[in-house]
Amino acid sequence: MxxxxxxxxxxxxxxxxxxxxxxxxxxxxxxxxxxDLVVEEYYKQELKLNGQIEAEQNVLPFKKDIVVEEIAGDLRIKMPKDKVSELAKGTLLMYRPSNKKLDFTLPFQLKNGEMFVPKEKLVGGIWSVIIEWEENNKNYRFKKELHL
Missing domain, CATH: 1.20.5 (Single alpha-helices involved in coiled-coils or other helix-helix interfaces)
Incomplete structure (x- = not known):
């Protein structure tokens, strides 16, 4: 043929x-x-969006004073002592957009205005640092992208 x-x-x-x-x-x-989805239960998170926007606006006056940097492999988060007290309660979410298995949450606890994340928990790449805390019946949310 x-x-x-x-x-x-x-x-x-x-x-x-x-x-x-x-x-x-x-x-x-x-x-x-x-x-997988980037975020589990994204519909529930969408409902919380207005509260998150308001919490992020509460941080705007002192956002530039918050320092997130890598020191000797550890991640140091330094908050302004006059704006955030040691008694603030909240969470620190380390979010890895490329792999949800690397995400982890720590309680937000300051000592001398600083908090450290051990280098054993961090893998090189792009991370989103999301800090949410409550102080004086007011919610705050700080988010920063960084490359380790």
Whole structure:
């Protein structure tokens, strides 16, 4: 049987579609490729958005005074002592956009206006540091992206 242009185009399309389907099936069934949501229960987090915006606005007057830096591998968070007291209660979320398995939460506890995150918990790459605390019946939220 002789293959003409029409059959050649049909065979090329079938080959291309088979090639694409092979990779779609391979990626969707292989556990090595993660395709999870960036954030679990994003609808619930969307409902909290107005409160988060208000909390972030509460931080604006002293946001530039908050220092997040890497010192000897550890992450140091320095808060202005006149704006944030040692008694502030809250959480520190270290959020890794590329891998949710690396995310972790620590209680927000200041000593001499500083808090340290040990280097054993940190892997090189892009992190979002999210600090949420309450003080004097007012919520605060600080967020900073950093590359370690």
């Amino acid at each position: 002789k293959i003409n242009w029409g059959w050649g185009i049909v065979i090329a399309f079938i080959g291309f579609i088979s090639f694409i389907l092979y990779f779609v099936i391979k990626v969707s069934t292989n556990d090595a490729y993660e395709h």
